[in-house]
Structure formats: C-alpha cells, structure tokens
Amino acid sequence: MISNLRGKLAFTRFRLSTKLMVTYILLTVIPMSLLGYISYRQYTKSIEEQIGEYMPRFLVQADANIEKHMEELSVLPEMLFNSESMVAILRRDAYQSRADLNRDQFEMNSFLNRTYLNGASPDVIGVFLLSKNRVFESTRLSYSGIDWSRAFTDYGQDLELRGSVKVMLPRDVGLRFVDNIPYVLIMKPIEDVDNRRKLGTMFIAVRLNFIRNVLQDLENSDQADMWLMTREGQIIYHTDPELTGTFDPNIDQYPLLSGSFRKESGDGARLVSMHESKELDWVLVHSVPLEALTARTDFVRKVTVLVFIGLVLVSIFMYALFSIRVTNPLKRLNQLMKHVEMGKFNVDLKVQSKDEIGTLAASFNSMVATIRELIQQNYHIEIRQKEAELYALQSQINPHFMYNTLETISMAVEEDEKETVVEMVSLLGRMLRFSVSNKSKFVTITQEVQHVRDYLTIQKFRFEDRLSFDIAESVPSQAGEALYTPNFVLQPIVENAIKYGLEARKGVDIRITVSEEFSARSGKQDLVFRIRDNGPGITAGRLAQLEQAIREDAWSGKDSGFGLSNVNARIVLLHGQDYGVQLHSIEGIGTEVAVRIPVIRAAEVERIEREAKHRATDTNLDRG
Secondary structure: OHHHHHHHHOHHHOOHHHHHHHHHHHHHHHHHHHHHHHHHHHHHHHHHHHHHHHHHHHHHHHHHHHHHHHHHHHOHHHHHHHOHHHHHHHHOOOOOOHHHHHHHHHHHHHHHHHHHHOOOOOOEEEEEEEEOOEEEEEEOOOEEOOOHHHHHHHHOOOOOOOOOOEEEOHHHHOOEEHHHOOEEEEEEEEEEOOOOEEEEEEEEEEEOHHHHHHHOOOOOOOOOEEEEEEOOOEEEEEOOHHHOOOEOOOHHHOOOOOEEEEEEEOOEEEEEEEEEOOOOOEEEEEEEEHHHHOHHHHHHHHHHHHHHHHHHHHHHHHHHHHHHHHHHHHHHHHHHOHHHHOOOOOOOOOOOOOOHHHHHHHHHHHHHHHHHHHHHHHHHHHHHHHHHHHHHHHOOOOHHHHHHHHHHHHHHHHOOOHHHHHHHHHHHHHHHHHHHHOOOOEEEHHHHHHHHHHHHHHHHHHHHHHEEEEEOOOOOEEOOEEOEEEOOOOHHHHHHHHHHHHHHOOOEEEEEEEEEEEEOOOOEEEEEEEEEEOOOOOOHHHHHHHHHHOOOOOOOOOOOOHHHHHHHHHHHHHHOOOOEEEEEEEOOOEEEEEEEEEOEOHHHHHHHHHHHHHHHHHHHHHHO
C-alpha cells in the first residue's frame, strides 16, 4: 500500500505539463522570491554592518570626550596649592585648643566651597578632604551612608595609590546624595612636595550630567539605549534613569567589549555596539533594535511584495496555457524513456511514429547504444592498461639499485672478498627470479618477507654500519596452511625508509613485523605488516599531504609518494576500502607504515585469479 502511494505521488508519474509548470515555479518564481528576499536581507545586513562599523567610532569619540572631561576634573585638587594658608592648615599636626581646630575647619570649608563648588565646575556636588584625623567638606546636597571616622583607615594620608588619580563609584564608598543622584568620586592624594610628605586625600564628587550631554548626540532613535558601566557590569549612567546604579545581567554573555555584534533577546534582535575605555576602565554601550534601523524600508517592501505576487499569478496562468499545447505530443515519449531515466542502458525504445518525436526517440536509442559500447570498451581498456602497468612495475628493479649493487660487487671482487661476492650474487639472482618469474598477483607471506630480507641484506653490504634491520622470524599461518599477500608490498616502503632515513641521519634502523590483528573497520582478523624506522620523521603538514596522495590515482605519475600510492591502490582494488596503507610518524623520532590486508588463503587466490580470467574472456567476446 505504501509503495502504491509513493508511485502515485512520484514526480515522474505527473503529466509533462505539470512538470513544466513545477519547473517554471522552481526556476523562476522561487529564485525571484529568493532573490528578493536575499536582496532585502542584504540591504538590512548592510545597514546593520554600516551602523555596526560607524557606531563604535562615535563611541570612541564620546569616550574621548568623557575622558577629557574627567581629566579636567582630575586636576581640580591641584587648585588647593594656590592658597598657601590652606597648605599651612594641612601641615599642622596638632592644636592647642578646640577653637583653633574649628577655625581651621571653617577656613578650609569656606575655601572648598568658594573654589570648587562656586568656581571650578557646575558638575561638582561635593568636596571632601581627609587629613590627619580631620575632615574638611563642602557639598551642594545633603548626603548619608559614610562614616568618616572609619574612612581615615581606608583613605587617610598614608594611602598608597597606583596612580596619582583614582575614580571611585558610589558602591566603593557607600556615599549617597539626596534623590540618589548619580555621581563618581575623584580621589587624589595631597602631597607636600617641599617636605616630601602626604598631607591627606581629597575626594571630589562629580555629578554625571556631563555624560548625558555627551551621549545625547548619539541617541539617533527613540528606541535606542545607551549606558556607561564598569567591566563588572555596574551601570554608572543609563538613558533610562531607573537602570542607573543597577547591574547589566548580560555582561558575561557579551562576546567582546570593543566593537559591534548582534544580540537576540525576548523583544527581538538588537545591534549592540561597545567601546572599552582603557583610561577609566569603563565600557560605553549603545543598543538599538534592528527593526528600528529598517523601519523606513517596510512600506517599500510591502508594495514590492504585492506587485510581485500579481506578476507571478499572471505569468503562471499564461505559462500554463502554453505548456499544455506544447507538451501533449510528448506524453508517449515520456513513457518510453522511464527505463533510461533509471540508468538502464540495455533498452530499445521502439516508437512507431514518424514525426519529430519518433526521430528524437530513434536518435536517443542510437546514442544510448553508442554510450553503452563506449563505456564497456573504455572500462576494459583501462583495466588492461592498469594491469599492464602494474606488471611492468612489478617486473622492474630500480636501475640505481642494480647499479649500486653491481658497484658493491665490483669493489668486493677487487678486495678479494669471495664469500661476500658469492652471497650478493646469490641474493641478487633470487630477487631477479622473484621479480621476473612471478606472474601471479599474490605470493606467500614467506616469499614476500624473504624478498625484502634479500633486498635489505644487499643494502647492508653497501651501507655497512649505517643500516641495520630486523625482521620478525615468525610468519602467521592457519592450521599449517600458508597465507598469501599481494606481491611487492614491502619493498617500495623499505626503499623509502632507507632513502629518506640516510639522507637525514648517519644511520637508520628498520624493524619489520607481521602479525594478525582484529580490525574494528572490517570486523574480523586481518594481517598487518608494520615497517618502522628511526628516520627524521614527517611533519604534521607533510604527513597530511602524503595521506591524501596515497589515496589518489596511483597511475598518474611517479612522484615522492608513488610507491606508497601504488601499494595502497593495489590493495584497495583487490580487497576494498577497509584495507590499505596507514602512516604514523613523529617528527624527529621516526615513521611507521602499516599495511593492512585480509587473511588470504590459497583457495581465495585461485578464486580471484579465476574471476580475472573470466573478465578477460568476456572482454574478448564483446570485441568479437
């Protein structure tokens, strides 16, 4: 029942006119809709990017204005040294009577009121001076929340500041003015330069009205919010007065403190721009809803959508009439081409009509037949070509190896080392016999190991102490039955180990083991050849390139990884992707090459070679 339902709903069973209509919608209506949507999104994104790019610059300028104003306020304590009498009061350490102390406090308080509250800056709302267990003060507004007797311990004349001026927040001292007016405290030690003594500490309470004046130029939208906060999230000033003095709950979620980013919230997405002040350790923030940035384009968008819908409906109606008249003659051809659509080339589309559709079907039949024949020919040609190249490769002994071996034999003859000459000639003859006489793709593991042992022994005669090797003596077998391996899988790897090892080191040590291991990939016991060397190793980048290279076409040409690529390609071709060559290397320590193959017995070798002969026979019959 389910299969019948799928057959009824399958797109291939629809009428061709329906297909053309759907195709028109997919190729015209939907792309145009997507184009319009993408254009609108790109436009809104460009607005977001522009504001996100320029707003931090405005914040930098606003922060510079705030820092400049704070710098102007930070020099106010220096005005105290304009009056020698006030400095003299601060230098006094003791009083003979309470009247003298009261007189000094009156004079100092009057000076503070006259100098700082009435003349320095309209933003100053209070000045406090702590000196030698004395408190001098003058404020515009009443205050509470601070015990000056304890303040001597925290802020007295012995206070050591990292800088000459420190900006403090209300939460740092607990001082509150009437109506909770937002402010900051500028704290600076008063030093007697002549006597090299600290005379006390001055606190100047500054109302934050100047921040509002600086930020009001940036409030380009009624929906935008701006605030100034510490790195810990305490809001020093906010355009919403109710939020001044609170903490920003999202401070830990901001990805950066200087720049712009998009933030999703319950009331919609917002564009947040931030700038961190390095001087004051504050963060200036501007947040605006994204919909407020694109409000001007809403009307144009709505009109465009309505016009587009009208044009789409008209064009669909006209195209439907046209497609019905054109597609009716093609229904028969549509039925005859179903098998071809499924990828089956062994079909013969017999169409009786002699019109254009019949001509098209006959041409299609001819084309399918030609393609089928070309695919078969190319496939068999490629298989034969690769087998020929593989045979040529297997039958070839490196000319440099042959030359160097003969050179070593010649030197041994000159030195009258008869036993060495005899052994080397015997080894070389056995290698040649193994290379030339072996026409099968498989050899026993014992033969493959013996061949690579002969190769290493000859190289040992040549390089002497620079080369050492060890081959595991035990060769795996099952119930006394010999196991097989694709031939020539070890020698190319050993050649690479000797070549690159001796290029970088004075000597190289090679270890070869053969073992049975369980593979999670194939789910059964596999045979693994491991070739280890103590050469220079391979860097991580080069190792990644080699791993990619050995999995590419091994027949494309001879490069540095040709031997490994050839071995891997042959194994994959014979046994599948679960098997092949794996590289493990540590730079400066050495390299291990693992060759993984399935457990192959004599019966399986016969089956593989028999299937290869059948394929060759089928190829000859097709050509006949």
